[in-house]
Amino acid sequence: MAVTSFFLYYRPIPAMLQPSFIQIICRNLALGAGLLVMPCIADAKPPINKAVSVRFATFNTSMNRREAGQLANDLANGRDVQIQKIAAVLQHVRPDVVLLNEFDSPWISRSVDHFQNNYLSQPQFGNEPISYKYRYFAKVNTGEPSTVDLNGDGKVQGPQDAFGFGFFPGQYGMLVLSNYPILISQAQTFQKFKWSDMPEAMTPTMPDSGKPYYSAEAWSQLRLSSKSHWIVPIAIGKSAINFITSHPTPPVFDGPDDHNGCRNHDEIRLVRDMLDPKLGGYLRDDAMRPLPRKRMKHFVIAGDLNADPNDGDSTGNPVEMLLAHPLVQDPLPESAGAEEAAVAQGGKNKDHVGSGKFDTGDFNDSAVGNLRIDYVLPSKSLHVINSGVFWPKQGAIGFDWLDASDHRLVWVDVKAP
Template identity: 50%
Template sequence: MKRAVLAVAAVAAALVAPAADAAQPVRFATFNASLNRAAEGELVADLSTPDDPQARKVAEVVQRARPDVLLLNEFDYVEGGAAVDAFRANYLAHGQGGADSIDYPYAYTAPVNTGVQTGMDLDKDGTVGGPGDAYGFGVFPGQYGMVVLSKYPIGEARTFQRFRWVDMPGAQLPDDPATPQPGDWYSPEQLAALRLSSKSHWDLPIEVGGRTVHFLTSHPTPPAFDGPEKRNALRNHDEIRFWADYVSPGRGRYIYDDAGVSGGLAPGARFMIAGDQNSDPVDGDSNGARQILSAPRVIDPLPGSAGAVEASLAQGGANADQRGNPYFDTGDFNDKAPGNLRVDYVLPSAPLIPLRAGVFWPASNDELARLNDASDHHLVWADLLN
């Protein structure tokens, strides 16, 4: 049974307590902000005025947490960055709910695979077209996209939007349960085109204090909404594995980026893996997150919150039968199966030094609990010495 072990939570908090004489840290964060909309153009329209209630709450969460470098998942991509510019100008640049405004002079966004049609029947529903036949599930190109906001300069991005799933050695390709052949859910023609990343994988060099930290960002597909072939669960596993291979010396040789350059991250390079991985290391439908938690030089700063413990106890249901400590949950899925989970991560590498970490999930007796419904995910942050 999943238990609210407050003593464990206290120990975890102590492990990430700041040193008294620490230098000025840099705060990295990830937040699945649910700023996705049902139709193309809706997000720009919503953000073009300062009056969207959800965007105001999302902005206040950011202003309260005050990260220096932030990944926003589920932020619809718009060519030219109009949505990003509108969010900065109309929401972040104005204090929300009594919080101070916050400025991010640097931003990065790029096309993603969601909603980009393949012209093939990937979901085998007998028709070609629709969100299930896109490279990544989406109603229109760019839905559920990503954006990075930074107070520090962002160097030249390395993107992996078009890396093919079949080009990963030992890829966990799904089987059609109606046939005896392994890995044959997709036809050879489909495998020749199908991309690994359901959105994209980005390596963004962030220049902090004269040193580069590679911000490795992604948002793997949920390991659900499939059938006995488990195509989404297997893809989630391999999307997470991509970063584990990328940062492990010798294991990333097969990787190529959208510019055709091969190879993984340079040995010894500083990095931070961030994003909604849609994977809990203990509970849920995918435990693929273990791959990045155990990757070389990765440090788990153990972010958590009292609000998550309270929510798990109050909601009960599927939460009661989980094995993981609710202190570390980041996704609030109420009592629906599989319950609240730890799915959002900020994982620095040695020699970066994590000083403290947390999940922005205020308990019900906190005035800021009014922000808990900004998204079904909560912002996760870690303070680092570079």
């Protein structure tokens, strides 16, 4: 999830579990990747021809720290067990293009070097090293001072008055790693886009008075994206696939005004509006460029969207704007481990409408239960070959890595266009 205080609501240390370890082993055996050699059992999915497939993934790594520079130090020493487990998951699933959420961004260029050299390039728990040739990162709003009193407490200081909740600039940042070239000059970021510039925005109001939650000054300055929204073109063959990435705020930690629920809704709406140049005609990126005139041919939406289509505390079921979009397909990634966890943990999970096998986050069972909030959604122009959630069942290889984050890596294989 997006903020440290979120752990008061969701489980801070997840129970550990994965999708089909066997699926990934079969895939890599077929590709000659040299991973652990073991037989492909009956329920394994068919191996994938790497020559025509690209694996996209999203992973909220929980690599956030309370102080600026702490993550950079942990990455530099190469001995942090949590990061070793995060690296093990990436080495095991081996995505070609991946969004990492909650990767603190102070000193990020050096931090990414250390993450690659000290963790990804080193075998973790018996996995083969993995190397990423290309990377993309940009500024985010978390911890960035707004200079206005956003929460109305009469003070202009602290994480609640930052453009996105955070104790220092760059906390809970984002990072894209890729084995395919990134067309950086064509990338667009929407970090500074103001919420008030969205037509018919879901403006938070006080239910008892109907008055706006934010002051006129705050509303005129508040940015919509709690971290940032990026369109990152990835060159694959003769085509480009636009990697649309974000990390909306959780729809909780507010009051009857529901300002976080409203913001989560409109952050997801922003993703939807990016898909249509007419609908998103109001948008201007941080360089004041509009969306391209032509609709994107190929895209993959990725991120921790903090919204479940059936359960949880979302306002207005915002993720349905993407799942039901005529240009978007939902591969419905699943795992046996998630289904096992929902049954074993009980609590709120017993009351859920959605099937536990689609969950991607392991949260407080007495408050909200496990949820599907992490997504990889390709455009319908792309042919989906396979998908999954890294959530092993108890006792399976990888189970012991999962306490590194309360989120699970989600992956989708698509045929290269």
